Amino acid sequence: MPDIILKEIKEFLRDKTNVFFFLLFPAMLVFLLGNLLSAQDNADAVIGDISIQYLVEAKDPQSIAAIDRFAQALNEGKMIKIEKTEDVSAAQAALKDNKITAAVVFLEPAGIQIYEGRSSVGNRTVAAVMNGFALTNKAVLSAAKISPASLQDGISIDRNFVSTKDLGVNRTPLDYYAISMLTMITFVSLISGAYAFTRERDNRTMNRLIISPRNRWVLYIQKILGTIPQILCQTIVLMTVSVLIFHAHYAADWKGNIFLFGMFFCVALALISLGAFIGLFMKTEPTATLMPILWVAMFFGGTFARMIHIKEVTPYLPNYIVQSAAFDITLFGRYSMGFQVILASAVLFAATLTAGVIVFNRKEEQR
Amino acid sequence: MLIDIRMIRYLYEKSKHTAYIKMNAKSVQRKSMEDMQVADIVTVSNLVKNYGDLCAVDRLSFTVSRGEIFGLLGPNGAGKSTTLSVISTLSDYQKGEISIDGMDLEKDKMSIKRIIGMVPQDIAVYNHLSAIENVKFFASLYGLKGKQLTDAASEALEFVGLSDKHKMKPKKMSGGMRRRLNIACGIAHAPRLIVMDEPTVGVDAQSREHILNSIRVLQSRGATIIYTSHYMQEVEEICDRIAIIDKGRMVASGTTQELVSLVTDIKTFYIDTKFSASFDSDDFARQLKLLPGVKNVSIDDNVIRIDISIQVESITHVLEQVISRGLTIYNIHSEVPNLDTTFLTLTGHELR
Numbered sequence: 001m002p003d004i005i006l007k008e009i010k011e012f013l014r015d016k017t018n019v020f021f022f023l024l025f026p027a028m029l030v031f032l033l034g035n036l037l038s039a040q041d042n043a044d045a046v047i048g049d050i051s052i053q054y055l056v057e058a059k060d061p062q063s064i065a066a067i068d069r070f071a072q073a074l075n076e077g078k079m080i081k082i083e084k085t086e087d088v089s090a091a092q093a094a095l096k097d098n099k100i101t102a103a104v105v106f107l108e109p110a111g112i113q114i115y116e117g118r119s120s121v122g123n124r125t126v127a128a129v130m131n132g133f134a135l136t137n138k139a140v141l142s143a144a145k146i147s148p149a150s151l152q153d154g155i156s157i158d159r160n161f162v163s164t165k166d167l168g169v170n171r172t173p174l175d176y177y178a179i180s181m182l183t184m185i186t187f188v189s190l191i192s193g194a195y196a197f198t199r200e201r202d203n204r205t206m207n208r209l210i211i212s213p214r215n216r217w218v219l220y221i222q223k224i225l226g227t228i229p230q231i232l233c234q235t236i237v238l239m240t241v242s243v244l245i246f247h248a249h250y251a252a253d254w255k256g257n258i259f260l261f262g263m264f265f266c267v268a269l270a271l272i273s274l275g276a277f278i279g280l281f282m283k284t285e286p287t288a289t290l291m292p293i294l295w296v297a298m299f300f301g302g303t304f305a306r307m308i309h310i311k312e313v314t315p316y317l318p319n320y321i322v323q324s325a326a327f328d329i330t331l332f333g334r335y336s337m338g339f340q341v342i343l344a345s346a347v348l349f350a351a352t353l354t355a356g357v358i359v360f361n362r363k364e365e366q367r
Numbered sequence: 368m369l370i371d372i373r374m375i376r377y378l379y380e381k382s383k384h385t386a387y388i389k390m391n392a393k394s395v396q397r398k399s400m401e402d403m404q405v406a407d408i409v410t411v412s413n414l415v416k417n418y419g420d421l422c423a424v425d426r427l428s429f430t431v432s433r434g435e436i437f438g439l440l441g442p443n444g445a446g447k448s449t450t451l452s453v454i455s456t457l458s459d460y461q462k463g464e465i466s467i468d469g470m471d472l473e474k475d476k477m478s479i480k481r482i483i484g485m486v487p488q489d490i491a492v493y494n495h496l497s498a499i500e501n502v503k504f505f506a507s508l509y510g511l512k513g514k515q516l517t518d519a520a521s522e523a524l525e526f527v528g529l530s531d532k533h534k535m536k537p538k539k540m541s542g543g544m545r546r547r548l549n550i551a552c553g554i555a556h557a558p559r560l561i562v563m564d565e566p567t568v569g570v571d572a573q574s575r576e577h578i579l580n581s582i583r584v585l586q587s588r589g590a591t592i593i594y595t596s597h598y599m600q601e602v603e604e605i606c607d608r609i610a611i612i613d614k615g616r617m618v619a620s621g622t623t624q625e626l627v628s629l630v631t632d633i634k635t636f637y638i639d640t641k642f643s644a645s646f647d648s649d650d651f652a653r654q655l656k657l658l659p660g661v662k663n664v665s666i667d668d669n670v671i672r673i674d675i676s677i678q679v680e681s682i683t684h685v686l687e688q689v690i691s692r693g694l695t696i697y698n699i700h701s702e703v704p705n706l707d708t709t710f711l712t713l714t715g716h717e718l719r
Binding site for chain 1: 455456457477478480481483485487489490491492493494495496500504505507508509510552553
């Protein structure tokens with residue numbers, strides 16, 4: 001049994017094309033797509049640093065205290081940098097020079113004037129924050145008018161009211177491509193599977209295997225099993241490189257990551273089995289034939305850019321489904337879709353393995 | 368070096384064996400084979416193999432004796448490779464019975480696979496594995512493990528003269544070396560029956576000689592070899608018996624001499640001499656015709672042409688007659704029908 005598996009591993013690792021396409025290339029793509037080609041993503045989705053200068057025109061000490069406390073809370077939260085100024089002209093000049101996101105004037109007796117900057121996202125963010133403050137302040141002032149004592153009972157804008165949970169908003173494009181490249185490399189396993197038999201045909205070694213005293217079904221299964229180390233190798237290398245070198249994130253915990261790894265392993269195994277079955281009939285070079293199909297599927301499946309989504313096509317592509325299941329696991333900790341993918345992979349594996357064994361058993365010698 | 372010593376011993380034995388057969392004709396040959404504990408290792412009876420509507424092998428029957436080198440000759444598409452494929456368990460067949468080493472091919476396929484080694488026409492090795500890794504891999508398919516496997520692989524490489532190239536990958540080897548590696552991969556598990564499909568295609572003369580010598584050594588070690596080649600001279604030189612097949616059918620089989628005798632019973636000698644003006648060449652021709660085995664004599668322009676029965680092995684008596692008439696012999700050459708002409712006559716076309 002180990003002889004064929006060992007031979008497959010040696011052949012895989014010694015073929016520089018394999019090492020490049022299955023190990024280095026996907027890792028490079030994670031880096032390239034994640035860092036260099038994601039400028040568009042950054043503009044749309046990443047707000048960046050928010051910096052505000054504020055001027056207080058209000059005279060009421062209670063209002064001044066509330067404003068200062070609000071500014072202090074924002075600074076402590078480290079999400080928005082806000083500093084007090086006495087010169088609205090200087091703030092406006094800084095705004096024009098794009099040194100700050102917005103300038104805010106707390107008016108007398110009430111109201112907030114926002115001077116907007118160049119970033120529309122930044123402007124919306126500042127407006128939302130100031131609206132939140134205004135509503136809260138209004139509620140507090142109303143409560144104080146009705147029952148001043150209630151303020152002394154501890155109603156405040158304590159930050160403990162707010163807690164955060166990572167639903168993916170802190171994710172970077174690198175994390176997206178770490179998943180999409182993992183999907184890509186998994187689907188390229190289809191080609192590896194096809195090579196399992198076309199390579200034997202090209203080497204003219206198929207006949208030597210067939211005349212050896214081993215049952216053909218054993219040979220077939222051993223050839224499939226021989227690709228398992230390759231799947232493990234490519235998946236582990238990509239995940240490790242993405243996390244350790246490019247600092248990408250997969251699932252939030254070990255359980256999620258192991259499940260993710262297992263899901264991709266099952267998908268790869270099924271695709272290798274499918275590829276091997278196709279390879280039994282294939283007369284052409286597998287890469288030349290299958291790669292264009294995979295590229296098209298990956299392009300429309302959002303592997304290379306998440307903006308590409310055609311409602312009538314994308315949701316039905318297998319790579320999109322696998323990718324979605326992976327995002328379900330990594331972003332939201334939901335596993336149901338992952339289980340469905342594993343189940344479908346198992347069915348595909350069993351079906352193609354059975355069909356492959358039957359075909360290989362009946363196959364005449366290669367000429 | 369080891370091979371060379373074996374070769375010398377083998378060739379010595381072979382020359383003795385050949386001379387013995389020549390002296391005692393067929394009956395002795397049969398006796399000799401029996402002495403070599405001959406039972407037919409391969410028996411093919413009425414083999415029929417079709418590819419769709421095309422009948423590739425049509426009621427083919429032959430036997431291969433244990434320890435012999437058996438040649439299969441035929442033009443392209445004659446059914447040689449198909450026959451080898453069936454014997455090697457690569458292909459199924461529609462009709463007929465095949466027995467290998469006493470086992471039925473249909474019933475004991477797995478046991479038969481264990482005793483067969485195949486050297487395919489195409490070089491069938493893995494380019495990313497070294498020579499020793501290739502041989503070890505193919506030998507391991509036959510159940511060899513550990514030291515036994517390593518020893519068998521090393522011995523096979525030594526046998527084909529590649530032991531010093533054991534770490535070299537096939538893609539860096541010359542064509543001849545790759546051919547030899549191809550052979551090593553087919554024989555490392557010490558098969559009793561070796562099927563060789565044109566193992567010398569496209570190699571230089573030196574490598575061809577090496578391969579042919581190796582095949583003889585394999586025979587001397589007790590292996591039976593079924594051999595096909597397009598090189599007629601090679602087959603004539605190496606094979607003990609030859610079967611000529613054409614269009615899937617057996618045309619003829621036997622030793623080279625037996626096959627040649629099927630198409631002609633004469634061999635022709637030309638003796639260059641010089642006649643004096645008074646020499647009666649017609650009378651001399653009549654006298655030569657009376658000699659045993661001489662079929663025809665013609666004398667023309669100082670050259671005596673003599674057709675002698677192919678059964679006659681010596682022409683000493685003819686030469687004695689020439690010399691006794693005081694003629695000087697300047698040159699002698701002969702036209703002996705070979706396998707080429709035999710093949711052409713039997714099949715109606717050239718081998719290729």
